[in-house]
Amino acid sequence: MRQDEIGHGVAEDYDPFGKAHLADPHAFWTRARRERPVFHSDEIGAWVVSRYDDALAVLKDHRRFGIAIYRARTSSLTPETLAILATNPVTARSLIEIDPPGHTRLRGAITRALSAQRVAAMEPRIRALAGALIDEFAPLGRADLQAAFADRLPVMVIGCLIDVPEADLPQLLRWAWDRVALLFGEVPPDAQPALARGSIALTRYIQDLALSRQENPGDDLASDLMRAVAAGEAPLDAQEAAAMLRTLYFAGFETTVRLLGACVLRLLADRRRWQALLDDPGSIPAVVEESLRMDGSVMATVRVARETVELGGATIPEGALVHVVLCSADRDEAAFTDAASFHPGRDRTVGHLAFGFGVHFCVGAPLARLQMRVALEELVRRLPALRLVAGQDFRYAPSLLLRGPQQVLVEW
Numbered sequence: 001m002r003q004d005e006i007g008h009g010v011a012e013d014y015d016p017f018g019k020a021h022l023a024d025p026h027a028f029w030t031r032a033r034r035e036r037p038v039f040h041s042d043e044i045g046a047w048v049v050s051r052y053d054d055a056l057a058v059l060k061d062h063r064r065f066g067i068a069i070y071r072a073r074t075s076s077l078t079p080e081t082l083a084i085l086a087t088n089p090v091t092a093r094s095l096i097e098i099d100p101p102g103h104t105r106l107r108g109a110i111t112r113a114l115s116a117q118r119v120a121a122m123e124p125r126i127r128a129l130a131g132a133l134i135d136e137f138a139p140l141g142r143a144d145l146q147a148a149f150a151d152r153l154p155v156m157v158i159g160c161l162i163d164v165p166e167a168d169l170p171q172l173l174r175w176a177w178d179r180v181a182l183l184f185g186e187v188p189p190d191a192q193p194a195l196a197r198g199s200i201a202l203t204r205y206i207q208d209l210a211l212s213r214q215e216n217p218g219d220d221l222a223s224d225l226m227r228a229v230a231a232g233e234a235p236l237d238a239q240e241a242a243a244m245l246r247t248l249y250f251a252g253f254e255t256t257v258r259l260l261g262a263c264v265l266r267l268l269a270d271r272r273r274w275q276a277l278l279d280d281p282g283s284i285p286a287v288v289e290e291s292l293r294m295d296g297s298v299m300a301t302v303r304v305a306r307e308t309v310e311l312g313g314a315t316i317p318e319g320a321l322v323h324v325v326l327c328s329a330d331r332d333e334a335a336f337t338d339a340a341s342f343h344p345g346r347d348r349t350v351g352h353l354a355f356g357f358g359v360h361f362c363v364g365a366p367l368a369r370l371q372m373r374v375a376l377e378e379l380v381r382r383l384p385a386l387r388l389v390a391g392q393d394f395r396y397a398p399s400l401l402l403r404g405p406q407q408v409l410v411e412w
């Protein structure tokens with residue numbers, strides 16, 4: 001084969017919503033890294049970056065690669081649904097949508113408010129929430145662990161983080177899923193307005209919470225957010241605080257939901273891994289780290305090229321979207337020895353990119369790690385006999401950005 005023919009077909013074969021890719025994207029990414037590490041996809045309208053070093057180069061360089069967001073597919077939404085969504089009361093941009101210098105002020109405020117002490121103090125609460133969920137299904141002997149546990153815990157944890165009354169948590173859970181279903185699923189027209197109202201109700205709820213904490217500050221994250229201002233900088237106003245709380249809510253829940261399901265699935269798929277946790281629960285943090293590398297729930301993130309850039313043998317033109325495939329980077333053989341195998345506690349020379357890198361590195365990473373550890377500790381302690389129900393198919397929702405099983409049937 002001639003040199004210029006190698007890699008031919010990679011871009012054409014990229015089919016992110018195809019059945020085979022959804023079931024297992026990694027065969028494709030192994031080939032892309034080898035044959036054509038940076039390519040343009042007409043399918044998604046972006047340059048796709050699959051190698052670790054190239055992904056890192058993009059994420060490190062916020063001057064040449066600015067933050068961008070994929071617009072959720074709104075083309076299938078009805079005019080009535082769009083009119084409801086247009087009543088969104090919180091229009092301030094949040095830190096995930098802007099770059100320095102605007103980003104720096106918002107990031108400083110959330111970094112101080114989401115301090116290590118605040119996260120550590122949440123452990124007993126997270127353990128109690130996980131325990132209460134397990135209490136609900138433990139007597140049954142069989143459950144969908146995704147629906148009964150992984151889909152529910154992270155929303156409750158975020159609810160605690162932003163200090164909403166416990167009685168409101170079930171409602172917040174429903175609203176949060178309304179939004180996900182509406183913006184990322186295929187919803188028939190007559191079901192859309194109710195989901196849109198749920199999504200807006202959640203934003204209103206968060207806005208009211210920010211306003212009430214501005215009027216009556218307390219010892220909670222939202223109040224700290226408005227107080228936590230570096231010298232010489234303007235404090236966050238209630239709009240900005242509401243936008244930040246909403247971002248925490250959205251960035252913090254489905255990501256953790258998907259990782260939790262994928263991690264439990266990986267551990268049970270080879271029960272020696274589960275047994276290793278039973279034998280040594282102290283290994284859980286290393287398992288979480290390796291699961292982040294191999295099952296990272298945020299498959300990709302997106303940037304825009306601020307100037308024409310040479311990367312991985314391709315020329316990315318100014319203004320183009322750049323799709324950085326974190327899940328591919330994290331299995332790059334050039335960065336991780338025996339990259340396709342699960343080795344908790346592996347020797348690392350480089351860190352995984354499951355939480356991103358650079359200025360937009362995940363602000364919730366310590367909370368996500370804590371939550372994963374506590375959830376696994378409680379499952380191991382309470383349901384040591386946990387195993388997968390035999391013969392089930394694992395389905396993954398069509399998404400460019402997030403990945404995790406939709407259902408994990410278990411018995412014990």
Ligand code: HEM
Binds near residue numbers: 095096259365
């Ligand atoms: C396993 C769970 C999680 C994963 C895999 C994850 C992954 C990520 C990634 C990859 C980014 C960087 C996006 C980019 O560079 O474009 C990010 C940013 C962010 N994450 Fe997470 N995340 C998780 C949990 C959380 C939680 C629990 C919270 C909230 C408490 C959170 C809040 C955020 C926020 C606010 C940002 C934006 C930071 C910025 O722009 O400066 N995440 N996350």
